[in-house]
Amino acid sequence: MDVAQELDADIRRNRFVQASQLPDQIRAMLEELPTGQASEVFGADGETLRVLVICNRL
Numbered sequence: 001m002d003v004a005q006e007l008d009a010d011i012r013r014n015r016f017v018q019a020s021q022l023p024d025q026i027r028a029m030l031e032e033l034p035t036g037q038a039s040e041v042f043g044a045d046g047e048t049l050r051v052l053v054i055c056n057r058l
Contacts, residue, residue: 016058030054 004011019027030052033039039052 026052 029039033054035054035057041049041051043049
């Protein structure tokens with residue numbers, strides 16, 4: 001079974017998101033993130049955990 005399914009995770013793929021569309025804090029975090037590496041876990045509400053991955057830079 002897929003790990004995401006086991007955790008009942010909500011996986012979203014947002015292709016071609018421009019840096020200008022991101023909030024300043026997220027943009028700053030991702031500027032230094034190497035392609036293919038996951039960001040640190042973050043979440044504003046204390047319940048939802050988020051991780052971002054840069055798959056490609058154009």
